[in-house]
Amino acid sequence: MIGVLESVRESISKNQDDIISDLRKLVKHPSISAQNIGIEECAAALNDVMRDSGMTSNIIKLPDGNPIVYGEVKSSSKKTLLLYSHYDVQPVEPLDEWKYNPFSGVVADNKVHGRGAADSKGNVIALIKAAKAFLDTVGEPPVNLKFLIEGEEEISSVNLPDFVKKNKQMLKANASLCFDSSLNPAGMASIYAGLKGLLYLELRCKTAGIDMHSGLAPIIPNPAWRLVSALNSIKNDGRITVDGWYDSVNVPTKEDLALLQDLGYDEKMIKKEYGVKELIGNVTGKEALKKLLFEPTCNIAGIQSGYTSAGSKTVLPNEAFVKLDFRLVYDQNTDDLIKKLRSHLAKRGYTDMTIYKLGAEEPSKTDVNAKIVKAASVAAEKVYKKKPAIFPNMWGSGPDFVFTKILKLESVWTGCSPSYANIHAPNEFTTIKNVLDGVSYASMIIQEFANT
């Protein structure tokens, strides 16, 4: 075992420049799925990197979605591990807050800067280069590897469930390893045996054909006020007030709560990092973590109506919209919740709202004693020299349910990006060390899974 880690590390060290250069290649491609920018080009670049790293790889075009890059590396083992990550990234607005061009892939201060460096192109590179390390040293990986790298993770993996349903045979495996997250602030690996779901909706209210003079406000309905009023009916004092919203919430279980006892949470650090004065309810430590992992949310991700430039304009807007992302916990169901929201709004007279579904991911859960969870845990301690933090759930979301609910696999989420890497925000980055350690970490999870 020590032998594998050592030889893998030696190979990584030798190929360090190529690894970082391939990461920068990917970062330089925008691949913003929400805005359909640079997707095809990034998929092609990724496919090249995968082939150049020694695997068979192909771009699989989807009829209505962004291509999936799918690769395989054969092994003489009978076991197969399905590896998942994504090559698409979040939008970059507000652009003026970036120090470096978000797609320059600048290397400075031992960091690779740019949108997607941490979320999740650094993780993608770690998976690919782990396979390459086995090919370069042992000659083959210890289990068959299947790479499923999608281009729609940041828009709720819209087409992934359908793709997975239609390709169960191709994707057949013994477990799945999803590499799409970060270390914790203390430099320990974070391992997740479950993910929140996500329901991303846009509510639009249109009340007139054109914007009007605000002097008409006494008699003409204002769509922004309608929206404010509807929103206020949806959430009150931190709790979602849609009838039946919490009906299917089955977590945290006793086992989940037991796992929480081993975990800490430094709320002071997060306040400092983001410049936040007060957390909701002034929560601290485990209490904050429990809320993060197990509280369903309704977040206003964006809202807009009327005149929003400098100064004043006395206008009565004709349209207003809000983008809401709901995080869901096990075992809420997106179809069920949309129905509940529709009925809630209709019952209160908000028939002037149109609801658009922009994304839906079901919450997902894997037994913490599953082999793939254990493999990740053992590998993490070997690489990072610290016991990993094992979470019963993730505060973020991802398409884990396609593995657990469609393919019926045990699945684990982990990754190698730095804590506080400004993901989903300006000035995203990863560090060279995080990426190189990430290659070791991915290699060792594969090795440990082979050993189980």
Added chain:
Amino acid sequence: MIGVLESVRESISKNQDDIISDLRKLVKHPSISAQNIGIEECAAALNDVMRDSGMTSNIIKLPDGNPIVYGEVKSSSKKTLLLYSHYDVQPVEPLDEWKYNPFSGVVADNKVHGRGAADSKGNVIALIKAAKAFLDTVGEPPVNLKFLIEGEEEISSVNLPDFVKKNKQMLKANASLCFDSSLNPAGMASIYAGLKGLLYLELRCKTAGIDMHSGLAPIIPNPAWRLVSALNSIKNDGRITVDGWYDSVNVPTKEDLALLQDLGYDEKMIKKEYGVKELIGNVTGKEALKKLLFEPTCNIAGIQSGYTSAGSKTVLPNEAFVKLDFRLVYDQNTDDLIKKLRSHLAKRGYTDMTIYKLGAEEPSKTDVNAKIVKAASVAAEKVYKKKPAIFPNMWGSGPDFVFTKILKLESVWTGCSPSYANIHAPNEFTTIKNVLDGVSYASMIIQEFANT
């Protein structure tokens, strides 16, 4: 009297091309006060037009505001009429909804198209060319004329009150005529013996230094939700719920209500014009008009937070703002209301909101039996061959209070722009006929006021 109208009309007809050409000159200058675009250039062009039309005129620079263009035409009469209008215009967003470039001043279908054509450069030209008509025909106007044309009407005349306070002697007059409105849909002149006030505020809530991943929503406050909640405390079911907001509302009086009996309101036309399905409370006719004239409002003119481009981005915004315009009725007071709003928000814990005052105009009222109101009424009937609609109040706002409350003058508001001219909206226009009739109308008000 008939003689004056006829000779004025003849002069207007002869100078028709110059009148429209001067209007187009002004429309071609952006002069957007909210965005500080093209102000100086438009003031200079206006000053040229005024001088070329035969009056003394000067650009008066203000220390912190847009210049006032001030002109005079002497008469052998002892009476003086103060004429008011404005050369600044509303912003043009959304630009893609304009058929013609908003500053091209295109003439098509007997209309002059462009931002400001109706609000209020057409009215400014009518006032100037009325003076010119007297100079060209009689040799002098029947009363002394003082022209006060400001560049900040669309941003609540921020600096006008101070300017008027400091120049009481220069502005001394027997009454004021404010030319800044439209005919009614039936082609009758509309005459206003009062105006609503306006309080334009921006509320901002900033909760963090940068935008964050929305997975943090269980513990980090969302400024957009804070704003939605604060807004909901300010207005509920159409009524402003700030403590004491209606305390100083002294209208409608019995006299106001009596005037309302002579007025009609075609709510069907306004619904059709703007593509509005339902008015608030399904009001019709006089009931709709009463609300328009006498109801204080709190309008969301603009709101924004977070990600508002296409598709989805799971972001927890760090800042949110709303632009609110409050229309006020006699005798609410802006300073008093800001205090009340601050105390309302503080009392409910919204200490994370910052309030910026972007504009303030007091409500204003003139006796409907005042000489200047009568003069406008008689002139209107002569020019438009129909009895004018005399309103006890206007549904819009303006700085009338500088005349009634600071200069202690009787004041009337009227104007010559078309109904439904898309003011404050894309595709604003006026018609050539409206402008030329407007010159006659302004001339006749001056003449009738001289006769009183």
